[in-house]
Amino acid sequence: xxxxxxxxxxxxxxxxxxxxxAAALTLSAIGLxxxxxxxxxxxxxxxxxxxxxxxxxxxxxALSFGDRxxxxxxxxxxxxxxxxxxxxxxxxxxxLFATYTKPNxxxxxxxxxxxxxxxxxxxxxxxxxxxxxxxxxxxxTIYLRAxxxxxxxxxxxxxxxxxVMVASFGVAALLSGWxxxxxxxxxxxxTGIAREVMAHRDYSxxxxxxxxxxxxxxxxxxxxxxxxxxRRAEALREAxxxxxxxxxxxxxxxxxxxxxxxxxxxxxxxxxSNPAMREKARQMMERQLAQMVRLVDDLLDVSRITTGKxxxxxxxxxxxxxxxxxxxxxxxxxxxxxxxLEVQLPSQPISVEGDRTRMAQVFxxxxxxxxxxxxxxxxxxxxxxxEGDEAVVRVRDNGLGLAPESLVAIFDMFxxxxxxxxxxxxxxxxxxxxxxxxxxxHGGTLAARSDxxxxxxxxxxxxxxxxxxxxxxxxxxxxxxxxxxxxxxLADDNTDFANSLAAVLTSRGHDxxxxxxxxxxxxxxxxxxxxxxxxxxxxxxxxxxxxxRRLRELPAMAECVLVAVTGWGQEDDRNRAREAxxxxxxxxxxxxxxxxxxxxSF
Amino acid sequence: VKPWLAxxxxxxxxxxxxxxxxxxxxxxxxxxxxxxxxxxxxxxxxYIEWPPAAFATPASPMVIGVVGADEIGAELxxxxxxxxxxxxxxxxxxxxxxxxxxxxxxxFIGKGQGSLxxxxxxxxxxxxxxxxxxxxxxxxxxxxxxxxxxxxIAFEVSLEAAEKSGHRISSRMLSVARRxxxxxx
Numbered sequence: 026x027x028x029x030x031x032x033x034x035x036x037x038x039x040x041x042x043x044x045x046x047a048a049a050l051t052l053s054a055i056g057l058x059x060x061x062x063x064x065x066x067x068x069x070x071x072x073x074x075x076x077x078x079x080x081x082x083x084x085x086x087a088l089s090f091g092d093r094x095x096x097x098x099x100x101x102x103x104x105x106x107x108x109x110x111x112x113x114x115x116x117x118x119x120x121l122f123a124t125y126t127k128p129n130x131x132x133x134x135x136x137x138x139x140x141x142x143x144x145x146x147x148x149x150x151x152x153x154x155x156x157x158x159x160x161x162x163x164x165x166t167i168y169l170r171a172x173x174x175x176x177x178x179x180x181x182x183x184x185x186x187x188x189v190m191v192a193s194f195g196v197a198a199l200l201s202g203w204x205x206x207x208x209x210x211x212x213x214x215x216t217g218i219a220r221e222v223m224a225h226r227d228y229s230x231x232x233x234x235x236x237x238x239x240x241x242x243x244x245x246x247x248x249x250x251x252x253x254x255x256r257r258a259e260a261l262r263e264a265x266x267x268x269x270x271x272x273x274x275x276x277x278x279x280x281x282x283x284x285x286x287x288x289x290x291x292x293x294x295x296x297x298s299n300p301a302m303r304e305k306a307r308q309m310m311e312r313q314l315a316q317m318v319r320l321v322d323d324l325l326d327v328s329r330i331t332t333g334k335x336x337x338x339x340x341x342x343x344x345x346x347x348x349x350x351x352x353x354x355x356x357x358x359x360x361x362x363x364x365x366l367e368v369q370l371p372s373q374p375i376s377v378e379g380d381r382t383r384m385a386q387v388f389x390x391x392x393x394x395x396x397x398x399x400x401x402x403x404x405x406x407x408x409x410x411x412e413g414d415e416a417v418v419r420v421r422d423n424g425l426g427l428a429p430e431s432l433v434a435i436f437d438m439f440x441x442x443x444x445x446x447x448x449x450x451x452x453x454x455x456x457x458x459x460x461x462x463x464x465x466x467h468g469g470t471l472a473a474r475s476d477x478x479x480x481x482x483x484x485x486x487x488x489x490x491x492x493x494x495x496x497x498x499x500x501x502x503x504x505x506x507x508x509x510x511x512x513x514x515l516a517d518d519n520t521d522f523a524n525s526l527a528a529v530l531t532s533r534g535h536d537x538x539x540x541x542x543x544x545x546x547x548x549x550x551x552x553x554x555x556x557x558x559x560x561x562x563x564x565x566x567x568x569x570x571x572x573x574r575r576l577r578e579l580p581a582m583a584e585c586v587l588v589a590v591t592g593w594g595q596e597d598d599r600n601r602a603r604e605a606x607x608x609x610x611x612x613x614x615x616x617x618x619x620x621x622x623x624x625x626s627f
Numbered sequence: 628v629k630p631w632l633a634x635x636x637x638x639x640x641x642x643x644x645x646x647x648x649x650x651x652x653x654x655x656x657x658x659x660x661x662x663x664x665x666x667x668x669x670x671x672x673x674y675i676e677w678p679p680a681a682f683a684t685p686a687s688p689m690v691i692g693v694v695g696a697d698e699i700g701a702e703l704x705x706x707x708x709x710x711x712x713x714x715x716x717x718x719x720x721x722x723x724x725x726x727x728x729x730x731x732x733x734x735f736i737g738k739g740q741g742s743l744x745x746x747x748x749x750x751x752x753x754x755x756x757x758x759x760x761x762x763x764x765x766x767x768x769x770x771x772x773x774x775x776x777x778x779x780i781a782f783e784v785s786l787e788a789a790e791k792s793g794h795r796i797s798s799r800m801l802s803v804a805r806r807x808x809x810x811x812x
C-alpha cells in the first residue's frame with residue numbers, strides 16, 4: 026500500500042484530500058459536540074429548573090397547609106415529563122412530605138434530607154433541589170430526579186458525522202479523480218512523450234498543452250527542453266560528421282606527401298643520380314616535409330582550440346612586420362599558382378598589442394586561402410590601414426567567391442566550401458576557424474565578404490591599436506656567438522627525436538649527450554655537467570619539473586641553462602617551469618633552429 | 628424476686644401507664660391544634676388579595692384580630708413578631724365582643740365565642756375577612772372555616788362570604804381547601 030502510494034500522485038492527492046476532509050470534519054465535530062453537550066446541560070437544567078419553580082409555586086399552599094394529598098397530586102403532573110424519574114417535597118424541617126415516582130417504577134429511594142438549592146449530575150441522572158417559598162419565607166424544598174442522557178445526542182451526532190464523512194470522502198474521491206484528469210494525466214502524457222523520445226530518438230515529438238497553470242508551464246518547459254535536446258543532438262551529429270570527414274581528410278593529407286618523399290629517397294639512393302638530381306630530390310623532400318609540418322601544426326592548434334589551450338604572448342607588435350612575415354611564408358605558394366600579389370603598407374608604423382607569430386599566421390592563412398581559391402593567374406591584394414583606433418588588414422582576391430549562406434559557415438571547424446576542390450588543394454578546413462580564434466584572442470574581429478559565387482572575396486581583420494606605439498623589443502635577438510661549442514644534454518623519451526637532434530647539434534660542433542628518462546638525465550648531468558639541458562617534461566620515471574629541481578640543487582649545475590620542452594604553451598606551464606628552475610621554455614615540436622636561437626642568446 | 632410483687636407491679640403498670648400516656652397525648656394534641664390554627668391564620672394572609680383601601684401605606688401593619696380563642700391568640704403572639712406579609716408587618720389584636728373592628732384585616736372567631744352570627748355580620752360590613760372553627764361556619768357567613776380532618780386540621784372556604792367582604796382568595800389556597808362554597812351568582 027505504501028509503495029503504491031509512493032508511486033502514484035493520484036493516490037497522494039486522494040489521501041491528502043481525504044486526510045484534510047477527515048481532519049476538518051473531526052475537529053468541527055469535536056467542537057460541535059462539546060458545544061452541544063454544554064448547551065444540552067444548560068438547556069436541560071433550565072428546563073428542569075423551570076419545572077421545579079412551577080411545582081414549587083403550585084404546591085406552596087398545599088405544603089404550607091400540610092395537605093399531602095394535594096401536594097402529591099401537584100407532583101403527579103410530572104407524569105407528562107417522562108424523563109423525570111422521581112420528585113419529592115420536603116417540609117421546612119427537612120422531613121419528607123410528599124413524593125412522586127414515575128409510573129412502573131418501584132423501590133424509589135429518596136434522600137433522607139434535602140440539599141441546598143442547585144443541581145448535580147450523577148452518572149446519567151440530574152438531581153435538582155429548589156426551595157419552596159411562600160411570601161418571602163422558605164417553607165420547604167422540592168426535589169427532582171431526571172434522566173440526563175447527553176450520550177443519546179452524542180450518538181446521533183456521531184451518526185450524522187459518519188454520514189457526512191462518507192459523503193465527504195465521496196466528494197474527495199470525485200475531486201481527486203478530477204484532479205487526476207487535470208494534473209496527473211498531463212504529467213503522464215509528458216512522461217509518455219519522454220519515453221517515446223528516448224526510445225525512438227525522435228526529438229520532433231511534443232507534449233500537448235491542455236492547461237495554462239503550472240502543469241502547462243511544465244509542458245512548455247518540457248517541449249522547450251525537447252527542442253533544445255533536438256538541436257543539440259543535431260549539432261552533435263553534425264560535429265560528428267565533420268570530424269569523420271576531417272579524419273578522412275587528415276589521413277589523406279598525411280599520406281599524400283609520403284609518396285614524393287619516398288621517391289626522393291629512392292633517387293638519393295641511386296648511385297647513378299647526379300648532384301643536380303639529388304638537390305632536386307632534397308628540395309622536394311623539404312617541400313613535402315614543410316607541408317606535413319604545417320598540417321601537423323594546424324592539427325595541434327586545432328586540439329588547442331578544442332581544449333581551450335590556445336594562448337598568445339602579448340607584446341607591442343608592428344603590424345607591417347607581421348604582414349611581411351606572412352608574405353614571406355606564402356610567397357612560394359602564391360608564385361607557384363602564378364598569382365599577382367599586391368601589398369599596400371603605410372609607411373607610418375601601425376602597432377597593436379599581440380603575438381607577432383600568431384598574427385603572421387592569420388595573415389598567411391588568409392593569403393594562402395586567397396591563392397588557393399583563385400584560379401591560377403589571379404590577382405590578390407593585401408592592404409593595411411589605420412581606421413579610427415583600429416588597424417585594418419584586408420585580403421582581396423578575384424577568385425571563386427562565396428555564396429551568402431557560406432559567409433558564416435566557413436568559420437566553423439572542419440568546414441570547407443568545396444570539398445571537390447579541397448581534394449586538389451589540400452588542407453584540413455581548420456584555417457579560418459583558427460584565424461578567427463586568434464584574432465579574437467587579440468581582441469579583434471575577422472569577417473568575410475563576397476559579392477557572390479565567382480566574384481571574388483574579401484577578408485577583413487580588425488585589431489585594436491596599442492595604447493602607445495612602442496618599438497617592438499625582440500628578446501630573441503641573436504648575440505652572434507653561433508660558432509661557440511657547447512656541452513648539451515638532451516633528455517627525451519622519444520629517442521629517435523633525441524638522437525636525430527643530437528646528430529644535427531654534434532655536426533655543428535657541440536658536445537651532446539642523450540638521456541631517455543628523468544633518472545638517466547640526472548645521472549648523466551651529474552657526470553657531464555652540461556652548459557645547456559633540454560628536458561622533456563613528460564618523461565618516464567622522473568618528470569622534467571622534478572629533474573630541474575634536483576639539478577638546481579647540484580652546485581656544479583648552478584650555471585647550467587635549463588630549457589623545458591612541453592606540448593603546450595600555456596601560461597600555467599610557463600609559470601610552473603619557471604618555478605621549477607627552468608630558464609627557458611620551448612613548445613614541441615622543437616627544431617634545430619629553436620635550439621640555435623637559445624644557444625646564441627647565452 | 629417474689630412472684631406476687633412482680634404480679635402487683637405488672638397490674639399497676641397495665642392499669643395506669645396507658646391512661647397516663649393517653650392524657651399526655653390529648654394535651655399535646657390540643658396544644659398542637661392551636662399552634663397549627665395560629666400558623667394557618669398567619670399563612671392565609673399570603674393567599675388573600677385585600678381590598679385597596681385595607682392598608683393606608685405599603686408599610687402599614689396587617690392586623691389579625693382574635694376573639695374567643697385565648698390559646699390561639701397566645702400562639703399567634705409567639706409566632707408573629709418579626710414576620711411580614713407582602714411587606715406588611717403582622718400584628719395581633721385581642722378583640723372583645725362589641726369592640727370596633729376598625730383596622731383589623733383578618734378576624735378569627737374561636738369556639739368559645741357565643742354571638743357568632745352578630746360578629747360575622749359586623750365584620751362583613753367592615754371588610755374584615757372572618758375565620759371560624761365551627762360546624763357549618765361557612766353557612767353562618769364565615770369566609771374560612773377550620774374543620775378537623777382526621778389527625779390534621781383542614782379548612783373550607785366560602786367564596787361568597789369572601790367576596791362580600793371585598794376579598795379574593797388565591798386559587799392555590801382553594802386547591803388545598805377541603806370544601807369551597809361557590810359564589811352566590
